Amino acid sequence: MATLTQIIENRRSIKPAVMNGQKIEDNVIRELLQLADWAPTHAKTEPWRFVVYAGEAVARFCADHANLYKENTPAERFNQGTFDNLTNMGNNLSHIVAVYMKRGANPNIPVIEELAATSCAVQNILLGAEANGIAVLWSTGGMTLKPAMKQYFQLEEEDAVLGLLYMGYAADSSKPGARNTPLEQKVQWHS
Numbered sequence: 001m002a003t004l005t006q007i008i009e010n011r012r013s014i015k016p017a018v019m020n021g022q023k024i025e026d027n028v029i030r031e032l033l034q035l036a037d038w039a040p041t042h043a044k045t046e047p048w049r050f051v052v053y054a055g056e057a058v059a060r061f062c063a064d065h066a067n068l069y070k071e072n073t074p075a076e077r078f079n080q081g082t083f084d085n086l087t088n089m090g091n092n093l094s095h096i097v098a099v100y101m102k103r104g105a106n107p108n109i110p111v112i113e114e115l116a117a118t119s120c121a122v123q124n125i126l127l128g129a130e131a132n133g134i135a136v137l138w139s140t141g142g143m144t145l146k147p148a149m150k151q152y153f154q155l156e157e158e159d160a161v162l163g164l165l166y167m168g169y170a171a172d173s174s175k176p177g178a179r180n181t182p183l184e185q186k187v188q189w190h191s
């Protein structure tokens with residue numbers, strides 16, 4: 001069994017294009033959502049929300065996503081390749097989990113904390129997926145961050161979509177990672 005350090009270091013973003021069509025059991029997705037639900041949360045607002053697309057709903061969501069792009073893009077900027085990409089995004093994957101932050105009613109908790117907590121929930125999913133040999137891409141592509149997607153999920157003004165998790169299996173999910181900036185340049189250490 002991999003150690004937590006190995007799981008963190010080995011986790012990589014895996015694009016849907018290299019996923020192989022193999023399906024994840026719904027129960028495994030539920031277990032990953034359970035991990036997400038253990039994220040830290042200031043004042044216990046628990047702002048993370050998930051919309052899971054499985055089975056035939058995957059293709060339906062991808063078609064909706066492509067149509068959102070078409071309906072909200074001026075004709076002169078519309079790109080058929082982008083439309084086709086969004087339409088076909090689900091072809092090789094298993095589940096799509098849309099993640100959004102539901103702004104709580106506690107005004108003492110700033111939005112940044114709700115976003116931070118929801119991001120922690122996503123990382124729990126990513127690490128749980130890595131531990132289970134599941135490939136994931138956290139994507140903000142297409143219409144994910146656009147107002148049209150917020151409307152699609154019927155969100156309020158202060159809520160926010162954080163991303164779409166494209167999940168499946170891939171033959172090689174253990175490519176070495178790379179970081180451009182040495183850690184030393186990101187850390188100030190006072191003692």
Ligand SMILES: Cc1cc2nc3c(=O)[nH]c(=O)nc-3n(C[C@H](O)[C@H](O)[C@H](O)COP(=O)(O)O)c2cc1C
Pocket residue numbers: 011012013014137138139140141163177178
């Ligand atoms: C908030 C967020 C949004 C991302 N959106 C995209 C995306 O739209 N498309 C994509 O290919 N990768 C996306 N990624 C994945 C990053 O490209 C990836 O994490 C980065 O290249 C580092 O690689 P690693 O995750 O394998 O360490 C996103 C990552 C984060 C954290």
